[in-house]
Amino acid sequence: AQSVTQLDSHVSVSEGTPVLLRCNYSSSYSPSLFWYVQHPNKGLQLLLKYTSAATLVKGINGFEAEFKKSETSFHLTKPSAHMSDAAEYFCVVRPSGTYKYIFGTGTRLKVLA
């Protein structure tokens, strides 16, 4: 069965330090992979997506993620956190040839001044 695991439910970083949000997936076939961000009282906004082109994907607001097939991972990173990055982040996988988007349980990022 396909699944998505976000390894940390909460992550705290200081402003200006790197961000790492971890995501592992299981999928039978080459999947599409996404990261969405949800700011408080807002909807989900697409940060970036992997669709079998380059394995290093750049998204909005300085975020990027690397698809590592051998590790079945799609971790989200940012070199320097900003206060406005405080939000909840969702890793999502869509197995190839399916309609189904499988959501992780989310990682809440806190940025400390």
Add this chain to the structure above:
Amino acid sequence: DADVTQTPRNRITKTGKRIMLECSQTKGHDRMYWYRQDPGLGLRLIYYSFDVKDINKGEISDGYSVSRQAQAKFSLSLESAIPNQTALYFCATSDTRLAGLRETQYFGPGTRLLVL
């Protein structure tokens, strides 16, 4: 203007009442979805529709029904609301013309529902 809109944005209702949540999109997408979000559980799929005549149950459809009135409109109904349906509800769309791996979901702003 937002591409995917939801009304109402907030709703308080009582147990046993029937309510409808509405979703409209101007993206021209054929697929539409309803999800609910509960703390610590991520998003769970309630119903999805591939076009006006194709509606399918998701993983948690009990207690819910939907109507796809047009390609651009997809409504979610709670026939008799109960407190454990208190949640944040999201509508999403996607476009199957983006073949294969490029298909992406786009979300509305959400409806926060409280059932007393």
